[in-house]
Amino acid sequence: MNVVEFLGLQAAPGSQRWQMTIAREHCGGRDSIYGGCGLAASIEAAEACTNRPTLFASCQFLGPARLGECLDLDVHLSSAGRAVTHARVIGSVDGKETFITLISLGERSFPATGTWNRMPDVPGPEGLPARYILESNRGGLREILEERAVTDDPDGIMRNPDGRAAVWARLPGGVPASASALAIIGDEVSTGTSAVIEPDMQAPSIDNTLRVVRPRACEWVLAEIDLHAAERGFAHGTVNLWTPDGELLGIASQTGALRIRGT
Structure with missing residues (x-):
């Protein structure tokens, strides 16, 4: 699935603003944007503006963005170094802020790599039941x-x-x-x-x-x-x-x- 297409994100010409109309598939159970979708939209907007991959992103929710509303995402570049760009993405509806995302983007080449956590030993998805949801x-x-x-x-x-x-x-x-x-x-x-x-x-x-x-x-x-x-x-x-x-x-x-x- 292409996340940009799923979210319906569109760039506003000549600016670092992106927009999306909140559809039902972007919402949780109360007809407001699902938190993960808000963070995903911030990531896509910031990556498009910087041409760098995301390292870290943290979204703080200030108020709901509801079904059918137009969500504006304004990308502000706080600092752009050789390896890392720090940015803020402000999500708003009709000028009222609904969330703020702090995001760091970039990558470096370095020989030390590894994963010290281990995946839990669980059955694969085949044969498991759908998760219970009210x-x-x-x-x-x-x-x-x-x-x-x-x-x-x-x-x-x-x-x-x-x-x-x-x-x-x-x-x-x-x-x-x-x-x-x-x-x-x-x-x-x-x-x-x-x-x-x-x-x-x-x-x-x-x-x-x-x-x-x-x-x-x-x-x-x-x-x-x-x-x-x-x-x-x-x-x-x-x-x-x-x-x-x-x-x-x-x-x-x-x-x-x-x-x-x-x-």
């Missing part, structure tokens, strides 16, 4: 993002009181080698809260962060979710993103506000 929350992005829950429950309900859960995910046509695709798939900490605390629990994010190791095209991506803590009404977690053969693509993290789905 019926009222099944529209929007969830209609095209296929998820298979690593669970023995035939209904796809995950119960992981140890704080660790896993979901296989893929986009239509597979997962492309792009940081923006990882931003969409990595938005899974809320999934971890439902697995660890209560099946109908969720944690809409106040931020989405992604650290990119190396994007790689693959059919499925394993989202290994670690829910680290829940306190003061918020949950904190990380998501390691793996290829089926155990290559680490990136690390996502989020803080989310706890609530029961539908409330």
